[in-house]
Amino acid sequence: MIEIIDLHKRFGELVVLDGVSLSIPPGETTAIIGPSGTGKSVLLKHIVGLIEPDSGQVICFGTDMAQASERERYAVRRRFGMLFQDGALFDSLSVGENVAFPLERHTRLSPREIRDRVEEKLAVVGLPGTWDRAVSQLSGGQRKRVGLARAIVMEPEVVLFDEPNSGLDPLTSDQIDTLILDMKQALGITFVIISHDIIGTVRVADHIAMLNAGKLVAWDRTEAVLRSPEPVVRAFLRRNLVLPEAEGEQAHLPRAEEARRG
Amino acid sequence: MNTMRQAGAFAYFVWDWAMAVRRWGAPRAEIWREAFRIGVMSLPILLVIAAFVGTNLALQGFYAFRPLGGGRLVGMFVSLAGVRELGPIIAAAMVAAKAGTEMASQIGVMRIREQIDALEVMAVNPYAWLVTPRLVGIVLVLPALTVISIFTMLASGYLVAVFQLGLNGSTYLTFATQGITAMDFVYGMLKAVWFGMIICLVSCWYGFTCGRGPEGVGEATNRAVVTSAVVCVLSNYFLSEILYGGGP
Numbered sequence A: 001m002i003e004i005i006d007l008h009k010r011f012g013e014l015v016v017l018d019g020v021s022l023s024i025p026p027g028e029t030t031a032i033i034g035p036s037g038t039g040k041s042v043l044l045k046h047i048v049g050l051i052e053p054d055s056g057q058v059i060c061f062g063t064d065m066a067q068a069s070e071r072e073r074y075a076v077r078r079r080f081g082m083l084f085q086d087g088a089l090f091d092s093l094s095v096g097e098n099v100a101f102p103l104e105r106h107t108r109l110s111p112r113e114i115r116d117r118v119e120e121k122l123a124v125v126g127l128p129g130t131w132d133r134a135v136s137q138l139s140g141g142q143r144k145r146v147g148l149a150r151a152i153v154m155e156p157e158v159v160l161f162d163e164p165n166s167g168l169d170p171l172t173s174d175q176i177d178t179l180i181l182d183m184k185q186a187l188g189i190t191f192v193i194i195s196h197d198i199i200g201t202v203r204v205a206d207h208i209a210m211l212n213a214g215k216l217v218a219w220d221r222t223e224a225v226l227r228s229p230e231p232v233v234r235a236f237l238r239r240n241l242v243l244p245e246a247e248g249e250q251a252h253l254p255r256a257e258e259a260r261r262g
Numbered sequence B: 001m002n003t004m005r006q007a008g009a010f011a012y013f014v015w016d017w018a019m020a021v022r023r024w025g026a027p028r029a030e031i032w033r034e035a036f037r038i039g040v041m042s043l044p045i046l047l048v049i050a051a052f053v054g055t056n057l058a059l060q061g062f063y064a065f066r067p068l069g070g071g072r073l074v075g076m077f078v079s080l081a082g083v084r085e086l087g088p089i090i091a092a093a094m095v096a097a098k099a100g101t102e103m104a105s106q107i108g109v110m111r112i113r114e115q116i117d118a119l120e121v122m123a124v125n126p127y128a129w130l131v132t133p134r135l136v137g138i139v140l141v142l143p144a145l146t147v148i149s150i151f152t153m154l155a156s157g158y159l160v161a162v163f164q165l166g167l168n169g170s171t172y173l174t175f176a177t178q179g180i181t182a183m184d185f186v187y188g189m190l191k192a193v194w195f196g197m198i199i200c201l202v203s204c205w206y207g208f209t210c211g212r213g214p215e216g217v218g219e220a221t222n223r224a225v226v227t228s229a230v231v232c233v234l235s236n237y238f239l240s241e242i243l244y245g246g247g248p
């Protein structure tokens, strides 16, 4: 349902994406990992058509996001929920109003129904009863969770998460991972998740794509990526995991603080 | 050359905005909120400035006309200058300084914190959602502020004329009302609407094109107020020429 075909993107002199092709399997969770500044967020923004590629294509639900008219693009985007790396909450609105925003714009639900739906999603992300809080009073991790609630409030078919776990404590982080697993099972949602939390990624992701220096250096099922012989991939994963050897042997997953990027 | 490119980009922005309005309409509830905010924010400073412009108009009118034996014309001088020129431009300057800068900085912050991207992803057109309510709000409010500033000038001019210069109060009022026509008010309102559109579109545009980082927002805010003030003052000259100029 999401096809990324030979995507190239540069900002001025800086080549960010240098021929990336990827197809996101529906109903499963794909994690995008890679060093900071390699263009993971840029890739995610291409998927929803926020950035136009220099060359290559992104096809979502049969629509070429760069070629489509604004109406077509908006129609596709309504099937998406997206969490931005820094939350991207509206400072002028309260927590509840932020989460209610897409419902108010795109549904005919009554204020009562909107309120119930929003309270439910806030409870799901561990922030029950925070409707009236000002966004400016929230901690970084709380913002992130409000952003999560907003991303899933429309019950979209595809959810894009840019670092859902960064800045969260280990317990909350686990809860978010569990939430993702539950939503995938119960609702068949397709997830694309950027993460620096390798341990969490191994738990939730069915597929891992690793981006390095503008290219995909790994793109396979999670177990296969863990066994990848590619040195850069091994080096990247080894920091947080004791990797399986070439033959058998289960991955051993220590709970390392280092897994979380502050 | 650079200015031409900027003007081109600005024209493109206005076109995009107009298309967005045609396609997506305007969020009603936001319009009232913006109008109210713009008015409340700009009113106190406007009252102070207009009052002290009025005092000086009275003084200078008196000093200018007295040698000609026309001290009584002070009322006319204040009302003509106020209604035709200073009322609209001073209200515009204050609104540019308070509301315009706020538009540029709010939208700039939304741009660098990806909130505008978030609007896009939630299938809400940012131009229709952010620019239209501000534009309608300012176009509703600036004429009202202009009227208020005109009356403030007349009132403070009256106080100076009567209590400082010792002129007759009813003479002041008679000349003040005789000097101007209803058309002058209409033209003043036209100017106010035009200035409001300039301030809003220019300030929003600088917000949308804001550079990355906090310096970006500061710069956008700064340029918004400078550019909208310059464009307002320049276009004011041409507007006055068109509206009041009767040829050579």
Ligand SMILES: Nc1ncnc2c1ncn2[C@@H]1O[C@H](COP(=O)(O)OP(=O)(O)OP(=O)(O)O)[C@@H](O)[C@H]1O
Pocket (backbone or CB within 6 Å): A011, A014, A016, A035, A036, A037, A038, A039, A040, A041, A042, A043, A085
């Ligand atoms: N709109 C833009 N204009 C110019 N450069 C940009 C823009 N967006 C991203 N970049 C640059 O592209 C590169 C990749 O950015 P991106 O945000 O995708 O990295 P990332 O992989 O998400 O890193 P991180 O893990 O730190 O979030 C960075 O060097 C960034 O400065």
Ligand SMILES: [Mg+2]
Pocket (backbone or CB within 6 Å): A040, A041, A042, A085, A162
């Ligand atoms: Mg990123």
